[in-house]
Amino acid sequence: MRRKRLRAVLFGPQGAGKSLQASLIAERFGVPLVSSGEAFREEIAERSALGDLASEYVDAGMFAPDELANATLGRKLKALDQEQGFVLDGYPRNVEQAETLDRVSRVTLAIQIKIPDSVAVKRLAGRLVCTDCRTVLHRDGMGSSSGIRPCPICGGKLAPRPKDEEETVRRRLAAYHFMTEPLAGYYRQRGVLLAVNGEQTVTDLFEELNRKLAKLGFVA
Ligand SMILES: [Zn+2]
Numbered sequence: 369m370r371r372k373r374l375r376a377v378l379f380g381p382q383g384a385g386k387s388l389q390a391s392l393i394a395e396r397f398g399v400p401l402v403s404s405g406e407a408f409r410e411e412i413a414e415r416s417a418l419g420d421l422a423s424e425y426v427d428a429g430m431f432a433p434d435e436l437a438n439a440t441l442g443r444k445l446k447a448l449d450q451e452q453g454f455v456l457d458g459y460p461r462n463v464e465q466a467e468t469l470d471r472v473s474r475v476t477l478a479i480q481i482k483i484p485d486s487v488a489v490k491r492l493a494g495r496l497v498c499t500d501c502r503t504v505l506h507r508d509g510m511g512s513s514s515g516i517r518p519c520p521i522c523g524g525k526l527a528p529r530p531k532d533e534e535e536t537v538r539r540r541l542a543a544y545h546f547m548t549e550p551l552a553g554y555y556r557q558r559g560v561l562l563a564v565n566g567e568q569t570v571t572d573l574f575e576e577l578n579r580k581l582a583k584l585g586f587v588a
């Protein structure tokens with residue numbers, strides 16, 4: 369089979385482990401990882417016109433509107449070597465953004481990581497956040513709530529995420545189903561959808577993705 373360029377997007381509900389798989393794939397295939405969150409933070413740090421606009425949404429904890437997301441990520445993608453490929457995390461978030469993206473650079477693989485809402489809620493409820501470096505970790509293996517170990521990154525204090533988290537998570541999941549999940553139909557029609565089960569360990573999921581990507585003709 370002819371070697372295909374990996375121009376991949378990943379989508380899945382919060383808690384599916386999407387960002388982690390995105391960075392693992394980017395590393396394995398030697399392609400740049402483009403994260404929407406990072407792209408916005410860069411624009412904000414540069415105090416560009418896009419960044420000033422983006423900061424209003426980021427400060428309010430809201431998703432950027434389509435025009436802003438398309439402009440920010442479009443700018444980022446156009447700066448890349450198109451022959452090298454990329455892995456996108458956090459963009460596109462809806463079908464309109466996916467259509468815009470296809471006009472900038474045609475996606476060759478869309479990975480959908482699926483987990484039930486109940487699993488997403490359970491995973492996110494068990495998260496700890498470092499009060500110093502803001503790293504988010506799962507409670508498993510970090511000791512009991514009475515004796516939580518320090519942050520493995522910076523040695524700071526780990527604390528459970530706030531109590532209202534579950535309500536927030538459920539709202540985000542509802543938004544995901546309504547807004548982002550229709551990407552599956554869009555990319556299925558394009559013939560580039562790869563749906564995988566996110567209810568497995570990070571390592572197992574990454575191995576499954578590696579096998580399936582190889583079968584599809586993507587060579588690391
Ligand atoms: Zn830390």
